[in-house]
Amino acid sequence: MGNKMTQELTPVQQERLQEQQTRYTQPAFLMQLGFVGILALTPLVIPSFRVMDVVAKIMIFTVVVASYDLLLGYTGIFSLAHGMFFGIGAYSVGLIIHHSGAPHWYHLILAILVAVGLSVALSLVITFFSLRVKAIFFAMMTLALAEFADILAVTWYDLTLAEDGVSFSLPGIFNVNWSVGKFLAADINGRLMTYYLILIIAVLLFVGILRFVRSPVGRVLKSIRDNEQRSVALGFKTLRYQVLSTVFSSAIASFAGILFAMWLRFVNPTSVLSINPLMLSILLMLIIGGMGTLYGAIIGAAFIMIIETWLPELQKLGVALFPNLEFAQRLVGRWELYFGILFILVVFFFPKGFVGTARNIIAQRKMVSSESK
């Protein structure tokens, strides 16, 4: 029976069917499972808050970068407002809980609804205005919009407390004061629960993005990126697919923003809305990991998060080395400078990123070995 079925299927459908049948037995799947297991065990084994903090941020930014990759790497849309959607998510949690007093469960649900609703509506408006015009307009318009959101958050003191930022606490088991004792090396407390919440949601979102780009819709998106006119000629309504991709990725970005705010229990414009450093970091993570690879997001986020955690130490080094020279202190301590230089160097000399370069090398090896046969 199976044979008869496969004969009637198209090659693509056959491939998909085969993939679906072997999905849970492949070594790649087991490796992914193992990776998630390691993430789950990390806080139990390593009792350092700093490590847990970095790993949680890496997970959150992996989701952000993967959703950005969906937009830029898979659909070819260059948006600079991705950080803004992240910020919308973060601020919706922060403001709802901060302005309504004691935290409740329904606040979180309300925040998710507000964040996703707002980002879907906003991204629809943006695409409506600028996807029809030149591609570069999209970058410029989204840049202007993102900057506007940032300035609004900085100046609207009554609502956002500007750069002072909004602090808030979380309900129930995610609250800092919630604690039931120790397990292995870790305290079972609100922090740890938040960590696991982030782990679960981040894995779900990442798998969701993976499934999305491997779905028939994802294939159409890739074809639009590679040759838009050809996709039009094949009968696809390209605008519809581009809008879908934009809306999907901005909704995920705002979801990640919610997680980020829940982890920090604090939001301010610099950390969740700014072009520099937030949007630049997301871009750099994407490029270093490898555009159009999705898995690159993990490597890129890990690389940049670790650098961002330790580079500010330069400040202390500067003060220690030159106690009296303010100029020299700044020269050593302005880690953003080295960040910018790294950015330029990566774009110039390492445009494919880790995963992209690795895939190229593997592909070349395969070519060589097949030729030698």
Place this chain on the structure above:
Amino acid sequence: MTTETTSLELTVKSGFSAKNLAIWLGSVGIWFLPLIWIDPSTYMVLTVAGVAMGMLLFLAASGLTLIFGLMDVLNLAHGAFFAWGAYVGFSILNRLNALGWVETGTFSQCLVSVLLALLVSLLVGVVLGFFMERIIIRNVYGDHLKQILITMGALTVMVEILIIFWGPNDEVVLVPAAFQGSYDVFDVIINKFRVFAIFIGVAIFVAMQLVLKRTKLGIIVRGGVENPDIVRAMGYNIHSIFTGVFTVGAALAALGGTMWGIFKEQIYPGMGQENLIFALIIVIIGGFGSVTGSFLGAIMVGLAFNYVAFLLPKLALGVNILIMAIILLIRPAGLMGQE
């Protein structure tokens, strides 16, 4: 044959003028709308402030639009030239103040000190622009994605270097004595430096128009905006023209930055990025590659910003994004852009 042509011309002309008339009436009329909420003398003050602000933004936007139109390069590092110009001008004014020329000087001393500050920042802009084009921009022609990434990186690096030299804090810019205070024209208070800013802006606009329209170099540049390949086929070295235009654009942005610093009496490292957003909006409104378009766009942005900042301060930048969206809906290529 002849009748056909004339009828065709007629339809084209009448359609053109009717649409144009409506657009012109609408776009002139809308600027009197704020009079409903603002009393006339305040309105005049805001108008002068808006035009002056527009002139300074035009200095930044004109380079951006030419660079985009001619070289097809979106230069996000343009804001850094602006900030550098402001800081260099600030330092020059501080130095001259030690000689007693700025805060206590006579009119001619004040004028000389402002012009000197402008000249030095112009030169700094020339140097920065030249090296930027040669080292960075030249390698990314024809690749928008890389251009945006590289110039964003360059913006960060240049602003960070600026912070290393001058520190991360806000600085107060000295305003020369002759430009302090204001004129009182029929109860309308007009700040002296705003008049000077408008004068400089218009002078540079006129000079740019003369160069672009009346000289051979201008013809080459305009030809390059239309079609770089033809210009190259005619035997001109398009790369040196690129370098030249980029350098001039950077110098104008630096000049605008110095003027902006004196205008606002305050500078800070993030000012470049903030004004870059205005410049981008102006370039989109005016149409890529059009100097006249960005001149009009700059005045619109300056006026709209000032009226709305007076009425609803938080939405001042938002209204400009709204204007941009409306203009993109009506004319996707901007006011003066070519389809």
